Amino acid sequence: MKLSEVTNDFYECDSGWHNIIDNVLDVIRQRAYTHDEYKDLEVLQIKEKLGDLRIYLDYYDDYLSGVIHLASKLCETICEDCGQFGFLHKRDSCYKTLCDDHAKAEDYKLCWIRTKEIKTKKQYENVLELIEVFMDENSENEELDKLATMAEAYEKKHYPMD
Numbered sequence: 555m556k557l558s559e560v561t562n563d564f565y566e567c568d569s570g571w572h573n574i575i576d577n578v579l580d581v582i583r584q585r586a587y588t589h590d591e592y593k594d595l596e597v598l599q600i601k602e603k604l605g606d607l608r609i610y611l612d613y614y615d616d617y618l619s620g621v622i623h624l625a626s627k628l629c630e631t632i633c634e635d636c637g638q639f640g641f642l643h644k645r646d647s648c649y650k651t652l653c654d655d656h657a658k659a660e661d662y663k664l665c666w667i668r669t670k671e672i673k674t675k676k677q678y679e680n681v682l683e684l685i686e687v688f689m690d691e692n693s694e695n696e697e698l699d700k701l702a703t704m705a706e707a708y709e710k711k712h713y714p715m716d
């Protein structure tokens with residue numbers, strides 16, 4: 555869909571993130587006035603995936619990659635339901651960024667997959683579960699590699715080879 559035609563009907567996520575996405579698209583539209591290469595820019599998809607915001611375009615430069623990365627970083631701590639401060643949560647194999655109230659209301663449990671280092675057995679188990687989800691989904695290898703590396707480091711430390 556053309557950048558100028560995108561409205562929030564197109565967003566495949568709940569309304570707590572809409573404000574951020576609106577703002578991202580606005581700054582890109584503003585820049586399009588002075589950047590001819592954005593003239594035919596298409597927005598392929600805007601969606602929530604495994605608790606993260608994903609924005610897919612048909613063209614990227616450093617600026618576009620940067621603002622999209624920033625938006626998805628911001629959404630890591632914003633409740634997808636209400637826009638308040640939130641954390642990643644999990645219910646069965648569903649991941650969603652939620653505030654405490656919405657997590658309770660929807661029966662989601664706090665989840666730690668954004669941690670850089672696994673510190674507890676619980677986090678380790680969460681990571682193993684997530685690796686399985688990623689493998690089933692055939693998701694991006696970059697994330698899978700990162701999780702596998704974290705799990706390996708934890709195993710080396712806590713389950714040394716006999």
Ligand SMILES: [Zn+2]
Nearest residue numbers: 633636653656
């Ligand atoms: Zn909320």
